[in-house]
Structures are given as structure tokens and as C-alpha cells.
Amino acid sequence: MSEFASGESKTAVAPITVKPSGLSCETELFLGPDDMTKVATSGRIPFVSTGVSQAVHLPVVMPTAEGTYHVYLDLYVEGILIGVYQAIEDVVIVPVLEFPHLNILRVEGVPFSGVGVEPKGTLFDFLQVLNMYSCANWPIAWCLTPGQPEAIAECVGGAIYSSQSELIAVLATCLEQAGVPYPSYPQGGGYVTYASSIASHWSCDEARQEVPVAYLAEPITMSTLRGISLTWVNKTIPWQQTPGIVYTMWWMLSYKPQFLAPMYGPGFRCLGVPVPPGEPCTVPITELWAQGYSYPGIYDGAVTLVITIDSYGQGLGAYFRIKNLAEIKPG
Amino acid sequence: MEFKKVKGKGPTRISLDMLDPIMVPGSPASAAAPITVSPAGMSCSAELFLGPDENTKVATSGIRNFVSTGAPQSVSFPVTMPSPGGFAYHVYLDVYANGYLIVAYIATEDVIIPSGEVGPITW
Numbered sequence: 001m002s003e004f005a006s007g008e009s010k011t012a013v014a015p016i017t018v019k020p021s022g023l024s025c026e027t028e029l030f031l032g033p034d035d036m037t038k039v040a041t042s043g044r045i046p047f048v049s050t051g052v053s054q055a056v057h058l059p060v061v062m063p064t065a066e067g068t069y070h071v072y073l074d075l076y077v078e079g080i081l082i083g084v085y086q087a088i089e090d091v092v093i094v095p096v097l098e099f100p101h102l103n104i105l106r107v108e109g110v111p112f113s114g115v116g117v118e119p120k121g122t123l124f125d126f127l128q129v130l131n132m133y134s135c136a137n138w139p140i141a142w143c144l145t146p147g148q149p150e151a152i153a154e155c156v157g158g159a160i161y162s163s164q165s166e167l168i169a170v171l172a173t174c175l176e177q178a179g180v181p182y183p184s185y186p187q188g189g190g191y192v193t194y195a196s197s198i199a200s201h202w203s204c205d206e207a208r209q210e211v212p213v214a215y216l217a218e219p220i221t222m223s224t225l226r227g228i229s230l231t232w233v234n235k236t237i238p239w240q241q242t243p244g245i246v247y248t249m250w251w252m253l254s255y256k257p258q259f260l261a262p263m264y265g266p267g268f269r270c271l272g273v274p275v276p277p278g279e280p281c282t283v284p285i286t287e288l289w290a291q292g293y294s295y296p297g298i299y300d301g302a303v304t305l306v307i308t309i310d311s312y313g314q315g316l317g318a319y320f321r322i323k324n325l326a327e328i329k330p331g
Numbered sequence: 332m333e334f335k336k337v338k339g340k341g342p343t344r345i346s347l348d349m350l351d352p353i354m355v356p357g358s359p360a361s362a363a364a365p366i367t368v369s370p371a372g373m374s375c376s377a378e379l380f381l382g383p384d385e386n387t388k389v390a391t392s393g394i395r396n397f398v399s400t401g402a403p404q405s406v407s408f409p410v411t412m413p414s415p416g417g418f419a420y421h422v423y424l425d426v427y428a429n430g431y432l433i434v435a436y437i438a439t440e441d442v443i444i445p446s447g448e449v450g451p452i453t454w
Contacts, residue, residue: 002454015450019417023353023445029452053450075447078353082416083447 001089004062005096005105008233009278012042012058014073018049025049026076029058031069031091035084039063044076066093097214099318104214105280106231107301107322113217118321119161121207126160127153127260129201142183142194150260151178161208164199171195212320219327224294225255227268227286228301228325234277237307237316247274248308253285255292255299255326265299266292294328301325352440357414362392366406368399368428375399376427379408381420381442385435389413389420399428417446 004010012029025048030041042058063069071087094111097104105111127149135143144152155174159167172195183194220228230251249272255265267290275281285303301322309316354360368375375398380391392408413420422438 004454010454012452012454014452017446017448017450019446020419020443023443049445053448071452073449073452075449077443077445077447080353080355082355082445083449085449087452 001068001092003092003094003111005103005111005233005280006062006064006066006093007096007103008062008105008280010060010062012060012071014056014058015053016047016056016075017051017053018075018077019051021049021051023049023077026079027056027058028074028076029060030072030074031060031063032072033070035070035072035086039065039069049077062091063093066095068092095214097212097320099212101236101307101316102232102234102305102318104230104232104303104318104320107214107216107325108220108228109231110216110220112214114215116213116215117210118213118323119207120209120211121160121202122256123153123157123160124257124260125207126156126202128264129198132201133198142181144178144180148178148180152180153260160202160204162204164204167202167204168192168195168199171199212318214320214322216322216324219298219324222294222326222328225265225292225299225326225328227270227284227288228253229282229284229286230303231280231282233280234275236277237274248306249274250306250308251283251285252289252304252306254290254302254304256302256321257295257297257299258324259295259297261293261295261297263293263295264290265294266290296328296330298324299326299328353443353445354412356412356416356444356446358412360410360412362408362410363405364408364424365403366397366426367401367403368426368433369401371399371401373399373428375429377406377408378425378427379410380423380425381410381413382423383418383420385421385423385437394427412442413444415446416444419443 016027018025026044026046028042028044030038032039040060040063042060045056045058047056068090070090073085074081075083095115097115130149130152133144134149135145152174155177156171159170172191175191175194183190185193251270251272254267257265266288268285269287269289270283270285272283303320305318307316362379366377376394376396378392378394380388382389390410390413392410395406395408397406419441422442424436425432426434
């Protein structure tokens with residue numbers, strides 16, 4: 001079964017033999033739920049029979065709607081339909097991440113199982129704020145001892161997306177429940193004042209912002225986190241041969257653990273090359289540029305694309321996450 | 332599709348009205364030929380057949396009977412096209428009067444029975 005992205009341009013090559021030679025022929029390849037409904041078609045492609053097999057190219061733009069489609073091919077000679085064929089395998093249209101100037105199609109050759117949005121801030125990010133108050137970084141009487149940041153983050157949970165005041169109230173309760181010594185602020189307030197200090201490094205509004213996300217049905221198993229290849233297609237990025245204008249295209253991948261890991265994962269990057277619109281292109285985001293420890297668990301990927309045109313480039317980049325990107329198994 | 336006389340006396344040319352010399356393998360088709368046999372009142376018959384030569388009948392209408400009127404009359408010849416395709420066949424028309432072959436014709440154009448085959452598609 002062939003899998004393609006919605007709206008992707010593909011060309012089918014059909015070896016067709018028509019006898020006798022010298023006949024004016026046409027063929028049409030189309031996709032649809034049945035042979036009467038043409039959801040996508042190549043249109044009639046003309047050729048002259050040679051009596052032997054010849055490769056006929058049939059360009060098709062894949063349907064936009066996700067789903068499974070049968071593939072049909074009609075063969076005409078002198079305008080008369082002489083053969084109707086159906087492929088033994090269907091075509092499946094898979095989800096893609098769509099941006100104004102480009103689409104993201106696949107990771108490591110694997111299509112996405114779904115696309116959507118999720119909050120920008122994660123509990124792991126909030127944990128890094130709490131770690132600022134760990135005793136290793138802030139040695140005072142009510143600093144957070146090992147294990148307490150994780151426990152407090154788990155306790156706070158979804159409150160990181162609420163209002164600042166609600167976050168402070170929940171955080172204050174969680175600090176007390178975690179066994180943090182009573183904070184003796186000169187101005188009073190205790191846990192509430194402590195929670196306010198922590199919450200000042202976190203914006204609930206910003207955490208609630210939605211970022212595009214693509215899902216992998218199964219994470220890629222890795223012994224240690226590594227770079228990945230990404231397949232994308234240019235839609236409207238204006239790569240032009242204009243003198244004096246230099247385009248750069250940086251792809252950057254960082255790993256975000258789904259669990260409360262003590263460290264960030266490594267980062268990788270790749271300098272892309274300009275490609276014309278239409279044909280999918282695969283970039284290897286494999287150049288290591290930020291170190292990190294690899295703990296067992298499942299990691300999401302966060303991909304940032306920065307396109308620079310001279311000193312500009314705003315609006316042409318992209319940021320998205322890939323859920324369940326990688327898994328490091330224990331041992 | 333025009334016919335030219337191959338042998339015999341009688342009508343010099345019969346025009347066979349055919350929609351298209353391209354036919355689908357195994358498909359039914361009916362040819363209509365305006366035939367004039369004089370004098371009127373004779374027991375006549377005709378046969379239209381396809382083949383690589385006049386002695387090999389790959390497809391035939393069989394004998395079609397009619398009575399001569401001395402004027403043109405349309406005689407139908409239903410034929411099932413040969414299968415499989417991939418070949419061109421000559422088209423013959425024989426006309427009989429009282430059981431005797433009086434004239435034989437061959438169409439100026441062959442009937443083409445195309446064949447098509449599609450291999451595995453690659454993307």
C-alpha cells in the first residue's frame with residue numbers, strides 16, 4: 001500500500017503494451033472510492049502504440065482528504081475504451097503538518113499518524129523553573145531538596161495552564177505538601193510568597209499558546225538520542241536567483257522528554273538547501289550542536305526552522321513538535 | 332468503410348457503413364450493408380466475415396437471408412469481434428443468389444481489434 005501526503009504531486013509510471021503498433025492511444029489514471037468517482041486524476045495522457053511495452057507517465061496531485069483510495073487506469077484506442085484496470089493496492093493519504101510556506105510530510109520515512117496542536121509549555125519546562133530553586137542552585141533554608149522539584153511539578157499538573165493567581169495558589173499548596181520548610185520571608189506570606197516568586201518565571205498565557213504537533217504511532221527506538229531525517233515540501237518559499245540575496249535555511253531539532261527528566265536532551269541541526277516548490281525533499285538533521293544526557297523514556301522532538309533572506313526571513317520559518325519521536329529503553 | 336469487388340459479376344461496389352474500424356475484442360457489432368440484387372424476387376443470402384484471408388473466418392455473421400427487390404435494401408450482419416485482440420482483420424462480404432456465389436467483396440479498410448496490457452505501476 002502506497003502512502004502519500006495530502007496534496008502531494010506524484011507521477012505514476014505505467015508500462016503499457018497496445019497492439020498493433022501505430023494506434024492513437026490515451027490512458028487515464030485516477031483515484032477514487034469507486035470507478036465512477038474521480039477524486040484525483042491525471043487526465044487523459046496521449047501516446048502512440050508501439051506493439052511493445054512503453055512507460056507512460058501519469059502525473060497526479062493526491063487528494064486533500066485523508067483516507068484510502070482505489071487506483072484505476074483506463075486505456076483508450078482511437079477514443080474507444082478497450083481496457084479498465086484497478087491496482088491491487090490502494091493509495092493511502094496520510095496527515096501532514098501544514099504551514100503557509102511549506103508542509104512537513106514524514107520523519108525517517110515514516111508518515112504521521114495524526115496532526116494537531118498542543119500547549120507550548122510542558123510540565124518538563126515548569127520543572128526546569130523549579131530546578132532554579134533547588135539547593136544545588138539556591139542554598140538557603142527553604143531550597144528544594146532532590147526529588148522535591150519533580151514531586152511539586154507532578155502536584156501542580158495542569159495548573160501551569162491556568163491563571164497566574166490560580167497557579168500561585170496551587171503551587172503554594174504543593175510546596176507545603178512536598179515538605180518544603182516554611183519559608184520565613186521577612187514580609188510574611190510564607191508559601192504564597194514563595195510560590196509567587198517561582199510563578200514569576202512562568203507565564204500561563206504563554207504556556208497555553210498552541211503549537212503544531214505531529215504524532216508518530218510508534219516512537220523510534222534509539223540506544224542514544226540521535227539526529228533524524230525529515231521530509232518536507234516547499235510550497236511558496238521564494239527561492240530566486242536574485243543577485244546579492246543569500247538564503248539560509250537552518251533546521252534545528254531538540255528533544256523534550258515526556259517524563260520529568262533531570263536534563264534536557266541533545267540538539268541537532270542541519271543547513272538546508274533551496275529547493276523548488278512541489279517535489280518532496282529530505283533533510284538530515286543530524287549535526288550535533290547541543291549535548292545532553294539520554295535517560296530511558298519517550299521523547300518528543302521540537303523542530304525549529306529558520307529561513308533567512310538577507311537580514312529578513314520573518315514568517316517563513318516554522319516551529320512544531322513531533323510526539324513520540326524517540327524511545328530509549330532501559331538497559 | 333468502402334468495399335472493392337474481389338471477384339464475380341454483379342454490383343461493382345458495395346459501401347459498408349461502419350462506425351469505426353477500431354473494435355473492442357469480444358464486443359458485438361452489427362454492420363448494415365445496402366445490397367442491390369436484380370432481378371427482384373430471387374432467394375438471396377449474404378455473409379460478412381473477418382479473417383486474415385478469405386479462406387479463414389475468424390468471426391462471421393453467418394448466412395443472412397433476404398429476397399431481392401431489384402433495388403438497394405439494407406441487410407444487417409451481426410458479428411462478435413474476435414478475442415483476444417492485437418490484430419487487424421480483413422473484412423469480406425459474399426453474396427449468394429439461389430445458393431450460388433454471385434459476388435465477393437473485401438473492405439478497403441481492415442478492422443483493428445486492439446489489445447492492451449498494463450504492467451505494475453510505480454510511483
